[in-house]
Amino acid sequence: MFELFGTVFEVFMRTYPGFLEATVVTLQLTAVGVILGTVIGLVFALMKISGSKILQGIANVYITIIRGTPLIVQIMFLYFGIVEIYTMSNFWAGAIALGVHNGAYIAEIFRGAIQGVDPGQREASMSLGMNRKQTMQRIVFPQALRRSIPPLGNQFIITLKDSSLVYIIGVAEIFSLANREAAQSFQPFESFIVVALYYLVLVMIFTYLLRWYENRLDVDKT
Amino acid sequence: MIIGENIHKSFGDLEVLKGVDLHVQPQEVVVLVGVSGSGKSTLLRCFNFLEMINEGSITIDGKKVDTKKDNLTKIRAEVGMVFQHFNLFPHKTVLENVIEAPITVKKMNKDKAKKLGLELLDKVGLSDKADVYPSKLSGGQKQRVAIARSLAMEPKVMLFDEPTSALDPELVGEVLQVMKQLAEEGMTMVVVTHEMKFAKEVADRIIMIDQGTIIESADPKTFFENPQHERTRQFIQLVE
Ligand SMILES: Nc1ncnc2c1ncn2[C@@H]1O[C@H](COP(=O)(O)OP(=O)(O)OP(=O)(O)O)[C@@H](O)[C@H]1O
Numbered sequence: 105m106f107e108l109f110g111t112v113f114e115v116f117m118r119t120y121p122g123f124l125e126a127t128v129v130t131l132q133l134t135a136v137g138v139i140l141g142t143v144i145g146l147v148f149a150l151m152k153i154s155g156s157k158i159l160q161g162i163a164n165v166y167i168t169i170i171r172g173t174p175l176i177v178q179i180m181f182l183y184f185g186i187v188e189i190y191t192m193s194n195f196w197a198g199a200i201a202l203g204v205h206n207g208a209y210i211a212e213i214f215r216g217a218i219q220g221v222d223p224g225q226r227e228a229s230m231s232l233g234m235n236r237k238q239t240m241q242r243i244v245f246p247q248a249l250r251r252s253i254p255p256l257g258n259q260f261i262i263t264l265k266d267s268s269l270v271y272i273i274g275v276a277e278i279f280s281l282a283n284r285e286a287a288q289s290f291q292p293f294e295s296f297i298v299v300a301l302y303y304l305v306l307v308m309i310f311t312y313l314l315r316w317y318e319n320r321l322d323v324d325k326t
Numbered sequence: 327m328i329i330g331e332n333i334h335k336s337f338g339d340l341e342v343l344k345g346v347d348l349h350v351q352p353q354e355v356v357v358l359v360g361v362s363g364s365g366k367s368t369l370l371r372c373f374n375f376l377e378m379i380n381e382g383s384i385t386i387d388g389k390k391v392d393t394k395k396d397n398l399t400k401i402r403a404e405v406g407m408v409f410q411h412f413n414l415f416p417h418k419t420v421l422e423n424v425i426e427a428p429i430t431v432k433k434m435n436k437d438k439a440k441k442l443g444l445e446l447l448d449k450v451g452l453s454d455k456a457d458v459y460p461s462k463l464s465g466g467q468k469q470r471v472a473i474a475r476s477l478a479m480e481p482k483v484m485l486f487d488e489p490t491s492a493l494d495p496e497l498v499g500e501v502l503q504v505m506k507q508l509a510e511e512g513m514t515m516v517v518v519t520h521e522m523k524f525a526k527e528v529a530d531r532i533i534m535i536d537q538g539t540i541i542e543s544a545d546p547k548t549f550f551e552n553p554q555h556e557r558t559r560q561f562i563q564l565v566e
């Protein structure tokens with residue numbers, strides 16, 4: 105047991121400069137995945153509640169395909185489908201794949217949050233003479249946004265962990281580093297423990313920040 | 327002020343309103359009663375165009391409303407509505423709740439709206455709560471804010487759908503008091519309520535709806551002492 109401790113520590117000390125660099129890449133992938141996913145999610149959520157059959161249909165197809173296929177397949181698809189045609193770095197291929205993947209889940213989060221707002225809110229707003237757009241912008245969306253923060257936070261954490269899958273297209277994030285380290289050092293077990301610790305710490309920091317933000321939102325309003 | 331003629335409303339196969347005629351005079355206070363499911367809420371919601379009637383017509387302040395052509399948003403602004411569950415906006419303070427529509431719909435400038443909002447909160451006895459969020463209020467306070475919020479649009483008529491039904495008994499009085507004051511000031515009101523004491527004291531007319539039609543319409547004294555319809559007699563016995 106102590107022996108393992110020692111070798112893990114040794115691997116950690118030897119690899120941390122590389123891992124810190126790779127952590128930046130992982131965080132960048134996550135950031136792009138989250139931001140792009142949020143934008144895409146918002147657009148598709150609006151399409152789903154638009155009342156237009158065509159827009160709803162498009163959104164449904166997108167969401168069904170993304171949720172029905174593994175992320176790793178989507179990454180490969182984007183990589184070979186786009187990088188081969190347009191010149192694009194592996195990083196961006198992976199980041200966009202993460203964003204597109206996330207978009208489907210975030211769309212469902214937003215849609216659920218919007219539809220979860222008490223219909224009485226809409227009625228009260230309409231009864232005051234606000235039109236549909238005003239009602240959405242000023243009454244429904246702000247409440248939906250609050251409701252969507254916890255599940256969004258959850259999705260962000262999933263994205264952080266999912267970013268490991270882009271190692272398959274050779275992006276130098278932390279999992280691919282651990283993978284290489286494992287092969288080269290003949291210490292696979294220790295290498296993967298180290299990378300697991302990196303993810304764990306990142307997720308804990310993320311979770312803490314989210315909780316802090318949620319509490320801050322709740323302080324005066326509820 | 328509000329004239330409903332031959333109003334029919336169905337939800338799918340269920341016909342809820344079967345030809346309702348109701349003329350509400352300016353400054354009149356009409357209390358609507360009836361057993362659960364008789365169509366009271368539906369009638370109010372039709373008057374505010376939250377539901378669209380299938381047949382018949384609604385005239386508000388002399389203008390017959392064409393639900394296809396007219397700007398319903400504008401018409402709704404003239405008809406205030408107070409809901410059983412208040413429906414205050416939880417993400418806005420009490421004052422923000424009240425001034426939301428004047429600012430958004432009437433494009434009133436913010437200072438003027440705030441002044442109006444504070445006046446109205448004062449009127450319902452809640453000017454000290456202007457800056458708190460609705461979650462901090464009691465049910466009775468919430469409903470008084472909701473009334474102030476409706477009044478901020480200076481509606482020509484106010485509809486109340488069981489405004490005190492969700493309240494603890496000790497909080498009912500403060501809301502009825504505000505409504506009574508409104509009635510005395512000459513507001514035209516249509517009120518669905520089970521508060522028979524309020525109906526007797528404040529209503530000019532009590533209307534009994536039964537299975538989607540009006541079966542009784544009389545001043546409170548006649549309504550309670552000399553009801554024409556057997557169902558009304560049963561209803562009175564039930565509530566008294
Ligand atoms: N949106 C709707 N869709 C389908 N049915 C509805 C809808 N709204 C109301 N109903 C039905 O219409 C009938 C009348 O409902 P309404 O709410 O008008 O009754 P009410 O007199 O207000 O009753 P209560 O005293 O319980 O509030 C009920 O049978 C109800 O189930």
Ligand SMILES: [Mg+2]
Nearest residue numbers: 366367368487
């Ligand atoms: Mg009702």
